[in-house]
Amino acid sequence: MAGKLNNAVICLEDIHKVYDLGEVKVPALQGINLEIGPREFVAIMGASGSGKSTLMNLIGCLDRPTSGRYFLENIDVSQLDSRDRARIRNRKIGFVFQQFNLLARTTALENVELPTIYAGLARQERHSRAHATLKLVGLEAREDHFPSQLSGGQQQRVAIARALINQPSILLADEPTGNLDSHTSVEIMELLTQLNHEQGLLVILVTHEADIAAYAQRLVLLRDGLILRDVHVRDRQEAYEVVKDLHALPTESVS
Amino acid sequence: MEYGVTLRVAARALARNKMRSALTMLGIVIGVCAVIAMVSVGQGAERQVQQQIESFGTNVVYISAGSPSRGIGGMRFGSWAVKTLTIEDMEAILKEVPLIREAAPGVMESAQVVFGNQNWFTRVMGTTPNYLSMRNWAVAAGSMFTEDDIHAAANVCVLGKTVADLLFGEQNPVGQTIRIKSLPFRVAGVLTPKGQSAMGDDQDDRIFAPYSTVQKKLKGQDWLQFISASAISREASVAAVPQIESLLRERHRIRLGEDNDFQVRTQSEVADLAQATGRIMTLLLGSIASISLLVGGIGIMNIMLVSVTERTREIGIRMAVGATEDDIQRQFLVEAVTLSLFGGVIGIALGVVFSVLISNFLQWPTLVSPAAVGMAATFSAAVGIFFGYYPARKAARLDPIEALRYE
Numbered sequence: 001m002a003g004k005l006n007n008a009v010i011c012l013e014d015i016h017k018v019y020d021l022g023e024v025k026v027p028a029l030q031g032i033n034l035e036i037g038p039r040e041f042v043a044i045m046g047a048s049g050s051g052k053s054t055l056m057n058l059i060g061c062l063d064r065p066t067s068g069r070y071f072l073e074n075i076d077v078s079q080l081d082s083r084d085r086a087r088i089r090n091r092k093i094g095f096v097f098q099q100f101n102l103l104a105r106t107t108a109l110e111n112v113e114l115p116t117i118y119a120g121l122a123r124q125e126r127h128s129r130a131h132a133t134l135k136l137v138g139l140e141a142r143e144d145h146f147p148s149q150l151s152g153g154q155q156q157r158v159a160i161a162r163a164l165i166n167q168p169s170i171l172l173a174d175e176p177t178g179n180l181d182s183h184t185s186v187e188i189m190e191l192l193t194q195l196n197h198e199q200g201l202l203v204i205l206v207t208h209e210a211d212i213a214a215y216a217q218r219l220v221l222l223r224d225g226l227i228l229r230d231v232h233v234r235d236r237q238e239a240y241e242v243v244k245d246l247h248a249l250p251t252e253s254v255s
Numbered sequence: 256m257e258y259g260v261t262l263r264v265a266a267r268a269l270a271r272n273k274m275r276s277a278l279t280m281l282g283i284v285i286g287v288c289a290v291i292a293m294v295s296v297g298q299g300a301e302r303q304v305q306q307q308i309e310s311f312g313t314n315v316v317y318i319s320a321g322s323p324s325r326g327i328g329g330m331r332f333g334s335w336a337v338k339t340l341t342i343e344d345m346e347a348i349l350k351e352v353p354l355i356r357e358a359a360p361g362v363m364e365s366a367q368v369v370f371g372n373q374n375w376f377t378r379v380m381g382t383t384p385n386y387l388s389m390r391n392w393a394v395a396a397g398s399m400f401t402e403d404d405i406h407a408a409a410n411v412c413v414l415g416k417t418v419a420d421l422l423f424g425e426q427n428p429v430g431q432t433i434r435i436k437s438l439p440f441r442v443a444g445v446l447t448p449k450g451q452s453a454m455g456d457d458q459d460d461r462i463f464a465p466y467s468t469v470q471k472k473l474k475g476q477d478w479l480q481f482i483s484a485s486a487i488s489r490e491a492s493v494a495a496v497p498q499i500e501s502l503l504r505e506r507h508r509i510r511l512g513e514d515n516d517f518q519v520r521t522q523s524e525v526a527d528l529a530q531a532t533g534r535i536m537t538l539l540l541g542s543i544a545s546i547s548l549l550v551g552g553i554g555i556m557n558i559m560l561v562s563v564t565e566r567t568r569e570i571g572i573r574m575a576v577g578a579t580e581d582d583i584q585r586q587f588l589v590e591a592v593t594l595s596l597f598g599g600v601i602g603i604a605l606g607v608v609f610s611v612l613i614s615n616f617l618q619w620p621t622l623v624s625p626a627a628v629g630m631a632a633t634f635s636a637a638v639g640i641f642f643g644y645y646p647a648r649k650a651a652r653l654d655p656i657e658a659l660r661y662e
């Protein structure tokens with residue numbers, strides 16, 4: 001286990017990702033160095049094409065970097081095969097998507113249970129955990145509802161419960177409020193903030209909305225596959241100002 | 256992922272599209288049903304032929320005049336043209352081949368028979384009274400002609416059931432006189448029905464008369480067409496063949512290197528041949544029916560491919576939360592096998608029903624053997640695995656990022 005022993009949960013070293021489209025090679029990430037510690041609340045920002053989705057897929061172990069190393073809890077996961085990456089996703093990473101991505105015609109409880117099936121938990125254990133996790137997001141009364149019977153905010157809560165059920169090290173939220181109205185967005189962001197504060201959950205948020213990014217304590221701005229800014233903020237007021245600054249930066253390519 | 260969970264997930268996925276699952280299954284149902292029904296027809300026929308041959312006796316040795324190996328140069332064409340087989344040959348066989356217990360001669364003539372205003376064209380077989388006992392054939396009314404009738408070349412006969420029915424209808428034929436080739440014959444008895452032979456002809460459409468009478472009065476010849484003998488056992492019947500052959504060659508003065516002017520066959524040979532023929536027929540019927548099973552399998556593959564495409568996003572979600580390629584592959588494979596196995600079970604049940612219907616309405620003998628059922632079940636599961644593998648592999652190979660983006 002080639003590990004750098006420090007207390008960072010995520011440690012990215014000179015990560016490159018190149019998409020080989022046959023005739024052309026498209027560089028998406030061109031040398032990312034990033035360390036994220038426990039209990040952090042990070043927002044990754046950037047315009048479309050900045051590489052933030054690619055970065056998220058790499059952090060989420062859905063994909064492998066072309067070069068560079070990725071240590072997740074001091075374990076090099078950058079060159080794991082698909083089976084081991086599936087295991088990492090199952091146990092260490094919780095995903096929350098813009099589209100909620102719940103299984104249709106499957107109850108809220110069963111949706112939340114899904115990751116525990118692949119973790120190989122016994123039925124009893126799966127059930128009680130799903131109960132408890134749904135309660136944590138305030139949906140204990142909707143266990144038997146299908147996604148089609150739930151509001152957008154409720155669906156996203158189910159998705160968050162699903163992301164949390166295997167007690168992951170990281171919660172990866174990709175535009176979690178992109179499909180929600182502003183009122184519900186606030187509710188969801190408050191839930192994430194609460195999980196970060198009370199459970200000490202490491203939350204990584206990918207977003208392009210300033211209002212949403214302002215909930216984070218650390219703002220990372222990507223452009224053209226590189227980290228342009230990486231700022232720690234004390235509170236939301238400061239976050240707003242930083243985000244505003246970031247938006248004011250020249251948008252044309254620096255390279 | 257435990258198998259119980261995999262099964263439940265598969266069952267639910269199939270239940271979600273009930274109509275589609277049912278139609279896909281129907282392909283397998285029809286295929287398995289066809290295989291079961293066809294094989295049952297084949298095996299039924301096989302068994303019937305076997306039973307008939309066995310009812311004839313597996314220890315029977317059949318010696319016929321003429322030989323197919325004697326070509327045109329020898330001018331020998333068949334039992335009707337060869338004049339060398341005689342009743343003395345039969346007596347010699349009985350005396351000198353101890354493996355042979357009993358024998359009866361056979362001389363055939365086709366003739367128009369008349370009673371009153373009824374007439375019928377049938378075959379008259381000249382033989383000895385023990386022919387009936389050798390074949391376990393009983394007299395239903397009256398009696399068989401006797402040895403004395405043979406010595407006297409008397410004009411007596413015994414009627415098969417079909418002939419008796421056609422000529423006499425409701426009347427009692429015993430004691431009546433019929434005309435065979437315009438010669439009067441007294442009817443001594445009527446036989447019990449024997450049914451169709453293994454070759455499919457009506458064994459009851461026949462008249463038996465003393466061989467001497469048929470030779471002298473109907474045919475004007477002094478030779479036989481065949482001798483039907485029975486050995487002391489099935490094995491003895493085979494062992495007796497070379498002994499009979501050398502005896503007859505000697506008696507017929509056939510020189511070394513010359514072909515026989517007779518043919519010796521055993522019933523066990525015929526039984527083996529019939530069995531082989533029946534097996535080929537069963538195999539043929541089964542393989543034709545298997546084609547529909549194959550088509551059913553392609554149906555499964557088709558639907559599974561559609562299902563994989565439709566559920567791309569679901570696959571992406573499952574992968575994102577930790578399903579491995581193996582988990583996904585197993586899930587789709589289990590779905591395909593569930594479809595084909597259920598279809599197989601229904602198909603087997605329907606196939607059994609059909610084979611009963613066939614035997615009831617078409618009067619064909621059918622036989623549903625456990626081996627055929629077992630094979631159909633195995634085969635249908637194999638179809639599920641074979642045709643489910645490619646779609647399942649395709650599902651497992653999806654890129655989770657692409658799959659999550661799929662609309």
